[in-house]
Amino acid sequence: MFLLSNIFNDPERMNHLVSIAQTSLYPMIEGAIKNTIPLTLITFVLGLILAVLTALARLSSIKIFQIIARVYVSIIRGTPLLVQLFIIFYGLPNLGVTISPFISAIIGFSLSVGAYASEIIRASILSIPKGQWEAGYSIGMTYTQALKRIILPQAARVSIPPLSNTFISLLKDTSLASLILVTELFRKAQEIAAKNYEFLLLYIEAAALYWILCTILSFIQGSIENKLNRYVAK
């Protein structure tokens, strides 16, 4: 409180801070638009595809698919995301494999989303009553047709709330990409703060921007849920 009152009693310092906040806003939003948001969107789509495949492998009657899926999920969930990113970006060059920061981040985050979301999708598929599969089969559908036409559309509705959680976590986790040199929103904040030492101001500003992005996502989640809930008794 002592420090805060100092700031407010010092108009010159106040003006200084406001101008830093203003000038740093543009590079941070640029970081968000060029890196944070594309990284989140691309990763989520790739991760979701990976997640559906992993969930189906887990539910498959073929043993080897089950094992591959289990091992993959176990490794990704059992190791820190930051360590995974470091292995991909800083580790792989030792094998002669050099990947750009952005692509490294996409690979790392997609693998992560794929593993976590696969459990959500697996649970959603299992939550659809067996009678739905049977009804599909009884009108002559194959496994793939029943899955695509009957099961997945219903599982999608069930999985929207938990997947939205994953999506929002992902958006925030992309700040870890700053540590493998992706110039996303948080890295911009770090770079600016390193020059003017206004750590508190810039990190709060970064936090505010993340919060705004997440709030927008929550609204989108709400409207998707409404759309998918049209066939459910209210």
Added chain:
Amino acid sequence: MRTTAVKGDFNMINIKNLHKSFGDLDVLRGIDLEVEQGKVIVLIGPSGSGKTTFLRCLNLLEVPTDGTIEIDQTVMDFNKPVKKKSITSFRSLTGMVFQSYNLFPHKTALENVMEGPIIVKNIAKHQAKETATALLTKVGLGEKIDFYPFQLSGGQQQRVGIARALAMEPKVMLFDEPTSALDPELVGDVLKVMKDLAKEEGMTMIVVTHEMRFAREVADEVIFMDEGKIMERGTPDQIFTSPKEARTRKFLNLIQG
């Protein structure tokens, strides 16, 4: 739809020595049955007698462990391993109506009925829509085609279920306790649809039900099952009025109170 066929032209169904076990549990223990084309069979029996499993075996929702099933001159032999492809094509000979309807909740009544023709039979959408609308009108739901299942009563849902099965033009219709999940006042409409199907369309039907009036009015034959076997079969009158087997008598006493 099919034209009225003369009953008893030929055997639509031939079942020989059908067995089904789940692990150590023998649910069906050697069933032999022939059903002539256009006949309506009502299957009764205590719970756990295997009647539902039997019906599900005809539709291959359960794959029998032994025996053969012939439907419309297509034979499945369960002594040999069965291929997925042949399961799917054999299944198309029968239509199934479930106790709990199992309508697709994310599709309207019309979409439920159109789904099979479009996805499985690759029929053009406008044509499938025409047929589906006609079928729904016939089961008395012409006004409700755009309703989602949750907006329909149980009886209406079950009639959509019947229309959905009929849309695939099966040779045989299987009904697994189609009215036992319904409120009493809704049973009549469903039974009427089934009766029309039997009398007007000459559909071959196997119905698991405890609706004795339906059995008396519509069934050509009543089969009493117990412990995975057919214990007794005969006309509704024979079975309900003068059953030969003690177990049939006991069961009928129980359900008729």
